[in-house]
Amino acid sequence: MKILVTVKRVPDPETSIKVKPDGTGIVTDNIKWVVNPFDEIGVEEALRIKEKVAGSEVVLVSIGDKVAQEQLRTGLAMGADRAILVLADDLDPLGVARVLAKLVDDEKPDLIIMGKQAIDDDSNAVGQMLAELLGWPQGTFASQIELSDDQKSASVTREVDGGLETLSFPLPGVITADLRLNEPRYASLPGIMKARKKELKEIPVADLGVDVTPRVTITKMEPPPSREAGKIVASVEELVNLLHTEAKVI
Amino acid sequence: MLYEPPDYYAIDELLSDEERMVRDTARRFIEDEYQPLVTKAFRDGSFPMQIVPRLAELGFFGPTLPERYGCADLNSVAYGLINQELERGDSGIRSFASVQSGLVMYPIFTYGSEEHRTHWLPRMARGEAIGCFGLTEPDFGSNPSGMLTTARRADGGFILNGVKRWITNGNIADVAVVWARLEEDGQSAIHGFLVERDRQGYSAREMEGKFSLRASITSELFLDDCWIPEENRLPGTGSMKAPLSCLSQARYGIAWGAIGAASACYDCALSYARERIMFDKPIAAFQLVQRKLVTMVTEITKAQLLCLRLGRLKDAQHVRPEQISMAKMNNVSQALKIARLARDILGANGIIDEYPIIRHMLNLETVNTYEGTEDVHRLIIGKDITGFSAFGG
Numbered sequence: 134m135k136i137l138v139t140v141k142r143v144p145d146p147e148t149s150i151k152v153k154p155d156g157t158g159i160v161t162d163n164i165k166w167v168v169n170p171f172d173e174i175g176v177e178e179a180l181r182i183k184e185k186v187a188g189s190e191v192v193l194v195s196i197g198d199k200v201a202q203e204q205l206r207t208g209l210a211m212g213a214d215r216a217i218l219v220l221a222d223d224l225d226p227l228g229v230a231r232v233l234a235k236l237v238d239d240e241k242p243d244l245i246i247m248g249k250q251a252i253d254d255d256s257n258a259v260g261q262m263l264a265e266l267l268g269w270p271q272g273t274f275a276s277q278i279e280l281s282d283d284q285k286s287a288s289v290t291r292e293v294d295g296g297l298e299t300l301s302f303p304l305p306g307v308i309t310a311d312l313r314l315n316e317p318r319y320a321s322l323p324g325i326m327k328a329r330k331k332e333l334k335e336i337p338v339a340d341l342g343v344d345v346t347p348r349v350t351i352t353k354m355e356p357p358p359s360r361e362a363g364k365i366v367a368s369v370e371e372l373v374n375l376l377h378t379e380a381k382v383i
Numbered sequence: 384m385l386y387e388p389p390d391y392y393a394i395d396e397l398l399s400d401e402e403r404m405v406r407d408t409a410r411r412f413i414e415d416e417y418q419p420l421v422t423k424a425f426r427d428g429s430f431p432m433q434i435v436p437r438l439a440e441l442g443f444f445g446p447t448l449p450e451r452y453g454c455a456d457l458n459s460v461a462y463g464l465i466n467q468e469l470e471r472g473d474s475g476i477r478s479f480a481s482v483q484s485g486l487v488m489y490p491i492f493t494y495g496s497e498e499h500r501t502h503w504l505p506r507m508a509r510g511e512a513i514g515c516f517g518l519t520e521p522d523f524g525s526n527p528s529g530m531l532t533t534a535r536r537a538d539g540g541f542i543l544n545g546v547k548r549w550i551t552n553g554n555i556a557d558v559a560v561v562w563a564r565l566e567e568d569g570q571s572a573i574h575g576f577l578v579e580r581d582r583q584g585y586s587a588r589e590m591e592g593k594f595s596l597r598a599s600i601t602s603e604l605f606l607d608d609c610w611i612p613e614e615n616r617l618p619g620t621g622s623m624k625a626p627l628s629c630l631s632q633a634r635y636g637i638a639w640g641a642i643g644a645a646s647a648c649y650d651c652a653l654s655y656a657r658e659r660i661m662f663d664k665p666i667a668a669f670q671l672v673q674r675k676l677v678t679m680v681t682e683i684t685k686a687q688l689l690c691l692r693l694g695r696l697k698d699a700q701h702v703r704p705e706q707i708s709m710a711k712m713n714n715v716s717q718a719l720k721i722a723r724l725a726r727d728i729l730g731a732n733g734i735i736d737e738y739p740i741i742r743h744m745l746n747l748e749t750v751n752t753y754e755g756t757e758d759v760h761r762l763i764i765g766k767d768i769t770g771f772s773a774f775g776g
């Protein structure tokens with residue numbers, strides 16, 4: 134089976150992020166970039182399916198700047214077969230979903246696995262939009278994926294408030310990965326060297342003939358307010374007093 | 384986030400994406416899978432064998448050798464970075480990998496027959512066979528060319544006799560590369576022989592009582608009328624050049640490894656000094672402590688630059704053994720100095736294995752000695768620049 138997996142280049146979750154003084158975005162110098170952790174889980178899941186289902190192919194897709202090659206190479210080094218990089222400036226979720234829908238037309242995958250969200254903008258929208266554009270079933274926030282023996286349908290376990298929900302649907306479909314789906318492997322050294330020889334195709338977004346005009350504009354970014362230093366109080370009385378007069382919570 | 388070691392001169396920028404990826408794989412492995420084991424392994428004086436399959440799976444054995452033998456075909460800089468990360472964990476695991484890769488797989492690849500290569504290399508890459516390298520003897524350390532171990536021809540093969548001491552992985556090795564003197568046609572030359580563990584007359588005994596490199600096995604090898612077939616000789620050997628070229632491989636890795644051990648000590652001392660309050664201030668705020676920390680980071684930075692340049696020379700096939708000697712000599716002796724400074728900064732906590740420093744410090748005493756002592760490397764460079772050999776004899 135052919136599995137398409139999305140891979141987004143995002144700042145390392147533990148990098149300290151600074152907002153540009155004019156509020157138009159974040160300062161990108163000196164940031165360490167990684168594969169979106171949820172996408173990494175998606176790649177791992179696809180590789181596990183490939184290991185089980187003979188003759189499978191795992192194709193990675195990233196949309197963004199040329200430097201996103203680095204993240205695609207990471208996925209190839211983990212074991213994916215080939216990669217496509219659509220060169221485009223920041224797109225909004227609908228733009229991304231449309232680009233992916235176009236690629237799906239060309240690639241005809243049996244399954245699309247994506248991270249449930251990208252940890253940079255946390256939109257949590259593309260998977261759902263893509264399923265809608267394609268008219269395919271979707272299983273979001275997957276914590277477990279099982280394919281039927283003939284790989285014609287999938288059952289997806291989702292972590293919902295207070296329990297688990299299991300959905301089954303025919304393939305092709307879109308699945309988005311949640312944190313507990315698996316523990317991604319790291320690239321082995323032979324894997325890293327083999328990745329060098331794997332195909333990584335670059336396509337300028339204009340060549341796809343897709344309308345990517347943004348519907349969403351970012352008007353302003355602000356860092357969260359900095360927290361004031363804590364106070365050490367001498368007695369319970371003082372604490373109660375301050376909670377009342379200063380914090381005004383009691 | 385993955386641990387970030389000191390990189391004062393942004394040397395990271397000089398690495399390729401692949402080199403960084405290789406390093407990050409080694410770094411993650413050490414952090415996730417080895418660090419949790421090492422303190423106990425060192426206390427127990429044992430090598431944690433359970434990590435061997437993982438080391439193999441990730442491609443750490445013979446990583447610079449060609450793919451056709453199941454290896455990763457990395458360049459020397461990537462190989463160096465692996466050593467750096469492994470030794471940030473412990474000199475013991477780096478020694479294990481150095482011996483397997485640089486001292487056993489390398490000579491089999493370079494001096495062995497094609498049968499040797501196809502028989503041993505894929506197995507060793509998969510971690511199914513472990514190797515050891517027997518050069519040092521009880522009475523011949525810095526001067527291995529004086530070795531007493533002999534080989535003589537008999538019954539379509541050779542009979543080996545002698546004792547090798549201080550042999551890393553000796554007890555757990557499936558195959559030993561044994562260096563021995565063969566007297567033939569009035570000539571005496573050093574040859575390399577492959578001795579499988581079940582050969583009659585071959586035995587290994589673990590050495591007890593080490594205070595250094597405890598998370599690594601060190602053994603004595605006994606060759607007592609040990610017969611091996613003709614084809615077990617490494618056909619490309621026949622002089623001291625062969626074992627010395629193996630040492631060059633391993634020394635190159637050690638020069639990088641020392642950076643890892645030193646960085647582990649520096650990082651620990653830096654974070655400790657910022658938090659430890661004495662005389663109402665973090666000790667990092669005292670000039671005398673800062674002096675130590677600055678010395679440490681400066682020497683680490685210099686060592687990183689030496690290694691990167693050395694690696695690029697090696698990849699361009701332009702490196703001379705004397706240049707490797709300089710990096711081994713400098714980086715290990717500086718790492719030892721850094722470990723001692725770090726030990727001092729931690730005060731009493733510097734001597735307990737809750738922190739990695741005392742372990743690295745003790746390990747580095749071995750690393751400073753093996754693969755050519757610090758002074759032996761000084762003499763190698765001395766001879767190179769003056770033209771006079773000061774080795775004596």
Ligand SMILES: Cc1cc2nc3c(=O)[nH]c(=O)nc-3n(C[C@H](O)[C@H](O)[C@H](O)COP(=O)(O)OP(=O)(O)OC[C@H]3O[C@@H](n4cnc5c(N)ncnc54)[C@H](O)[C@@H]3O)c2cc1C
Pocket residue numbers: 482516517518519522523524525526548549550551552595596601749752753754755756757758759762773774775
């Ligand atoms: C834990 C451990 C693991 C080891 N693993 C291996 C292994 O796997 N395989 C292997 O073959 N060997 C191994 N060795 C042995 C190691 O390579 C030797 O210990 C090393 O070469 C030094 O030899 P030596 O101990 O006999 O010291 P010696 O040669 O006796 O040196 C003692 C001192 O004399 C100095 N010295 C010697 N000659 C001169 C000179 N001409 N001028 C000035 N000073 C001099 C040295 O610098 C040193 O300070 C290992 C050693 C240790 C400790």
